[in-house]
Amino acid sequence: AYGRMFEEALDPSSRLYAFQPQAVLVILDWEGLAPRGEGILAQQQAEVALERVHQLLAALKQHTSSLIVLSNFIAHDLFPFALVPDPMAVAYQQLNTALRAAYGQDPQVLLLDLDSLAAYHGRARCIDPSLRYLAGMNMSESFLQQVSRKCLAVLNALVGRARKCL
Numbered sequence: 001a002y003g004r005m006f007e008e009a010l011d012p013s014s015r016l017y018a019f020q021p022q023a024v025l026v027i028l029d030w031e032g033l034a035p036r037g038e039g040i041l042a043q044q045q046a047e048v049a050l051e052r053v054h055q056l057l058a059a060l061k062q063h064t065s066s067l068i069v070l071s072n073f074i075a076h077d078l079f080p081f082a083l084v085p086d087p088m089a090v091a092y093q094q095l096n097t098a099l100r101a102a103y104g105q106d107p108q109v110l111l112l113d114l115d116s117l118a119a120y121h122g123r124a125r126c127i128d129p130s131l132r133y134l135a136g137m138n139m140s141e142s143f144l145q146q147v148s149r150k151c152l153a154v155l156n157a158l159v160g161r162a163r164k165c166l
Contacts, residue, residue, distance in 0.1 A: 042091040
């Protein structure tokens with residue numbers, strides 16, 4: 001359910017669990033998880049976002065035995081030529097490291113490295129500001145195609161429909 005990730009995951013009688021999927025794809029978005037406002041530091045935002053991810057995964061694991069494909073966060077380059085590390089970029093890196101530590105060995109969770117895919121695709125091309133504003137889509141069409149291809153290749157391999165996962 002687009003935009004209703006937490007509501008669906010926390011409600012044991014939701015359509016998500018009634019459907020009984022083989023896999024659940026969770027693409028994380030910083031803006032939907034972290035509190036915003038003046039005076040809130042990047043590190044505080046990261047801590048809140050990580051706690052919400054833990055809550056989401058705990059609910060999913062409690063109510064389904066489905067494979068959970070969990071993305072990491074795309075570290076947006078706010079100031080690519082800055083001499084001093086951007087606090088937001090550092091927070092993204094710490095969050096992704098914490099996700100790897102928490103779920104990297106979990107047999108029910110498969111980590112999808114969106115940050116590396118974004119670097120391969122080109123970070124500047126990953127986000128389309130007009131789509132973000134008009135449709136609430138945080139990925140450009142070209143990047144969404146790349147993400148879809150990667151997810152489909154992984155899922156096909158997991159269900160035995162492909163012999164290779166590239």
